Amino acid sequence: MQIGGPSGGCLTTEHLDVGLDFDSVKKYGAIVGSGGLVVMDEHTCMVEVARFFMSFTQRESCGKCVPCREGTKRMLEILERIVEGNGKLSDLDELQEIAEMVKSMALCGLGKSAPLPVLSTLKTFRDEYVEHIVDKKCRAKTCQALRKYRINEELCKGCGKCAKSCPVGAITGKRRESYHIDPELCIKCDTCRDNCAFEAIYVEA
C-alpha cells in the first residue's frame, strides 16, 4: 500500500491496523501527504514503484539545492539500473546512503520527502530488490528487462505458429517437436504467447 502521494511511503499488510493519522504513519516511514492511498497486490513490482516515484520527483526537482538536484538524479539512475537487471548489491547501500542524505539535507519539502518511497521499500521489500539484482528476477513479472519468454516443452505441440508470428525470428524448431526461443533475439513483444493455441508459451520472471 502506497500512501501520501509520490513522496509518501509504502506499507504492507502487517501495517493494516496502523491508524491513519499524521503521527502514526510517520512512525513507519510514510506520510499522510496528499491523502492519496494506492493499494497494490502481488502484480505490482515494488522496485518499479520506487523507480516510478523517483522519476516523478526527479523531474519535479527545481534544481536549486545540491542534495535534491544531484541526489534524486543518482537515485533514479540506480533504480533504473536495478529494474533493467544491471544492478549490483552495492547499489542498495548507495541508494540507502543517498536517500538518507537527501532526506536530511535538502532545502524544501519536495527534496526532503523524495527519498521516502525508496527508504520505505528498501526496508519492507528489500527481498524484492535483492531478487532483481541477484536472481535477475521480478516476481511481479512487470520489469520488462527481466521477463523471459519460454516454451513449455510438455505443452508445445510443435505447430510452428509462434515461429511464423515472431517479428524478429527468435523462435526456431522442427515441426512436431518442441520449439525454442532464443532469449538474445527475443524483444518481448508477447506476440507468440498471444498466438499459441496450446498456451505453451509463458513468461518467466
Next chain:
Amino acid sequence: MGTMTIDGRKVEFTNEKNVLSVIRKAGINLPTLCYHSEVSTFGACRLCTVEDDRGRTFASCSEEPRDGMVIYTNTGRIKKYRRLIVELLLAAHCRDCTTCVKNGECVLQGLAARMNISTVRFENTRELRPLDTSSPALVRDPNKCILCGDCVRACEEIQGVGALGFAFRGTDAMVMPAFNKPIAETDCVNCGQCRVYCPTGAISIKTNMDEVWDALADPDTRVVAQVAPAVRVAVGDAFGLPAGRSVMGKIVTMLHRLGFDEVYDTTFSADLTIMEETKEFLERVGQGKNLPLLTSCCPAWVKFVHDQYPEFIPNISTCRSPQEMFSAVIKEHFKGYEKNQGKKTVVVSIMPCTAKKMEILRPDSVNNGERNTDVVLTTTELIRMIRTSGIDFAELPPESSDMPFGLGSGGGVIFGVTGGVTEAVLRRLVDKHDKESLDAIAQCGVRGEEGIKEFTVDYKGIPINVCVVSGLANARTVMERVKNGEANYQIIEVMACRQGCIMGGGQPVKPGARTKEERTRGLYNADSVMVIKKADENPTIAALYEGLLKGKEHELLHNTIPW
C-alpha cells in the same frame, strides 16, 4: 544577544545574522559553497547544515541564532552527508583540475581535499557545453559551474546589473545571461565581480599572459609597463608577505627581471587625471553646465551609464582614465626614432581590473590610428607570471619606478580606494599642503567604507555637494535620486567595485571585510609615507605639461570620440 551551545561549548552571540556566523566566530570553519556575507543568503549547497539536540537538521546560514540553541556541527552523519554532497557535485563536474585556471585556488577542489574524497562513484553524464568567450574580460565555462548562484547575486545585488540568471530546472539548471546570449551582448560591464565570487573556474579572467611573454621575448619590442595603485597592495600575500602591504618596489624589480624595458607607475597619470579633471570640474561649475560631473576613471561605471542612463552621457568627464592617459603619453613619448631606436613599443598595463581589458578596445582609446594600451594584465595574471618565472618574489630588493614617468603623488596612490579620486581633487583645490589641511580633507567624509557618502565642501565661498559611491547597485540608487531631482550634487565619483579598485575584478580573491580592510590600510599607508601629496606638486607633471603635452593636452588626455 544570547548564548548557544555549539558542540558542547557555550558560545555568546551578539548581532550575528545567522547561526553560521556564530559557528565561525567560535572557530569552526564550516564548509560552504554558497554563502557570502556581502550578498543575500541562498541556502543551496546545504554544506553548512548542522544538527540540533532533537536531531533536526538545518542549514546554519539560513537560521537566525536563538538564545539557548544546542547544536552539533560535526556529528557522524552530518560529516558523511557533507562528503556525499561534495562527491555528488564532483560527479557532475568536469574535474580537469590540472588544466583549470582555478587549480590551486578552487573552493570545490579545496573541499574535495578537505573531505578526503578519493573516488567518485557516479559517472558524469552532463552534456559538454561550449565556453562563452565573447567578453574581452571574462570567460564563462558552464561545465565548471556548480550552480551556487554567487555570481548571480553579486551581479544583481552588488552591481545592480543582473546580467546573469538561472535558466531551466532540475539537473538541466544552468546559470547564463538571459536567452543564453553571449555575455558581451548584454549589459554586463565587465567589472569581474561575478568572477571574484565564483568558487570554481566557471567564471575566470580572460588572460593575456602569452601576449606579454611573446612581447618580452621579442628583441625588437620595447615592453613598457604601468602599474596601477591597487595592484601593489594585493600581490604580497600571494608570496607569504603580510596581506595589504604595498610591495611596489618589489614589483618594479620583478618586472625588470622578467624583461620589461621600462616600468612606470600609474599614480603618475592619476596625477594627470587630477589636474585635468579639476580643471574640467571648475569650468563646468563656472558655466553651470553638465553637472553633476561624473568621474570617468572606472570603465565599468562608464559603460553602466551608457547602458542604463544614456541621458547622463554628457555629464561624464571627458578625461581619459589614468590608464588611457598614461598609455597615450607613453606612445607619444616613444614616437620618434630618437626615442624608439626603431623598436616597437608595447604598453602593458597592470591593473586590478577586468573592465580595463574592455576599455582599451573602446574606439576612444586610440591615437594616430593605434590602440594606446596594447595589453591589460590583471593582478592575478601578474602573480601567475611571477610564479611561472620561479623568481623568489619575497626576497627581491625594491627598486623605484623608471623616469620620467615613475613619480606620483600620494593623491594618485589613493585612486585605488573609493573616495580617492575625490580626495585627490580636493587636495588639488586647496592651496595649502600642511598636515592640518590634508587631515581636514581626509576627515571631511570622503573616507570610509560606506557605499554612498555625501558631504559638502566649500570652494572659495561656493558650496560643492559631493557624492562618493562604490558598487554599481549603489550608483543606481544615487542616479535615480539625481534623475528624480531628489539630490543635487556637483560631482559624483563612482567606482564600480565595492570599496574601489582594491576589490577589483582582477584582484586575487577572496572577497570579504578582512581583505578590504587590509588593502585599504595598505594604500592609505603608502600615501602617508609619500613626500609629494598633491598632483600639482609633482615636478614631473609640470615638466610634462611644458614639454610633450604642450598643445596636445586635449588629444592625449581626453576622450574625443563618442561611443
